[in-house]
Amino acid sequence: MFFSGTLVENQNEILVEEILSPRTIAMNKERHESAVLSCEKMYPWYNFTDRDFEDSRPSIVESWHKYSHNHEQENYDQALHRPQLPFGLDDLARVSCQPLLTPEECQVLIDEADGMNKETGKQPWMEGGARYSTPSDRVGALMPLERLPKSFNLINQQLLPRIFCSVVKAYDCCASHPSELRIGGARVVRYDAAAGQVELGMHRDFLAVTVNIALNEPSEFEGGGTVVEALSDIPIRLQKGHALIHPGDVRHAGSSITSGSRYVLVLFLMSKTIIPHDRYLGEWAERCMGIAVGSSMEEKESWLQTAAKYYSDAYSMGGRIDRGLFPWFYHRAGLGFPMSKEMEI
Numbered sequence: 001m002f003f004s005g006t007l008v009e010n011q012n013e014i015l016v017e018e019i020l021s022p023r024t025i026a027m028n029k030e031r032h033e034s035a036v037l038s039c040e041k042m043y044p045w046y047n048f049t050d051r052d053f054e055d056s057r058p059s060i061v062e063s064w065h066k067y068s069h070n071h072e073q074e075n076y077d078q079a080l081h082r083p084q085l086p087f088g089l090d091d092l093a094r095v096s097c098q099p100l101l102t103p104e105e106c107q108v109l110i111d112e113a114d115g116m117n118k119e120t121g122k123q124p125w126m127e128g129g130a131r132y133s134t135p136s137d138r139v140g141a142l143m144p145l146e147r148l149p150k151s152f153n154l155i156n157q158q159l160l161p162r163i164f165c166s167v168v169k170a171y172d173c174c175a176s177h178p179s180e181l182r183i184g185g186a187r188v189v190r191y192d193a194a195a196g197q198v199e200l201g202m203h204r205d206f207l208a209v210t211v212n213i214a215l216n217e218p219s220e221f222e223g224g225g226t227v228v229e230a231l232s233d234i235p236i237r238l239q240k241g242h243a244l245i246h247p248g249d250v251r252h253a254g255s256s257i258t259s260g261s262r263y264v265l266v267l268f269l270m271s272k273t274i275i276p277h278d279r280y281l282g283e284w285a286e287r288c289m290g291i292a293v294g295s296s297m298e299e300k301e302s303w304l305q306t307a308a309k310y311y312s313d314a315y316s317m318g319g320r321i322d323r324g325l326f327p328w329f330y331h332r333a334g335l336g337f338p339m340s341k342e343m344e345i
């Protein structure tokens, strides 16, 4: 076995015990188990054996360029940019030193997504929809992998043990073994200058780790790449088949292309061992707020107080000031976080 060792209680777990009640921890664990089950239903790509992982060994990416914060700078904003536990300051992003996919594997995905595969036929690209301050007509087009049977099978049967092993090599804090990883979303994204679908605004993703794999050569388009906000406003541009991995929570954007087409395989990964307590606490809080709306006057206060406690715990657990209802709470508390247009009611 080349992934061994016992499961180490990570810092996140130790902090959790200090902040959350045993009941809340149990609720969040249950919520996480159900999230993992939902992923397994949608993408049944987890029943890999040790043999599968061993067989992938010759093709896994062992070496990754490490991207860290320059957190010595005075203007470094911890609340906005520090990666959440179990990721550290040096874990902002990783870029593979070798390709993770071969040119042939990249081509299978592009051809099928573009309707060049006769068996699959032509599937319409989905509009990404207006998101993160980018209007819908400028957002890159999406093709969920589950609509592409040949690519689905290629990833499931051949590539995923390699990808999971490579991710653990890049970030050993996110899982002690590749079998702990699950796919929570998988899609091909196409940025196409001629169609005007050229970019995606600054945002955070929802799962533990995001994997971006360049499917075509950077010479086939101008501009493009991924901007990691805390790092620089200069986009990271990948060679064909290479991967950029980052904690899902790190703020990033798809930079505009100005000509040509750019294809990216994006995988959202969940780890069985990383429970995003802040996210689940935010969900409980929003649920309490929802119940409060329909409650009698006597019951409202109790529900709102419960919601406030969950929000407070979410904040203590590293909940982000620019996510969900946090910006509104910050603004109301006079904490100076700038109010966005959507909050100006």
Ligand SMILES: [Fe+2]
Residues within 6 Å of the ligand: 203, 204, 205, 210, 252
């Ligand atoms: Fe993203």
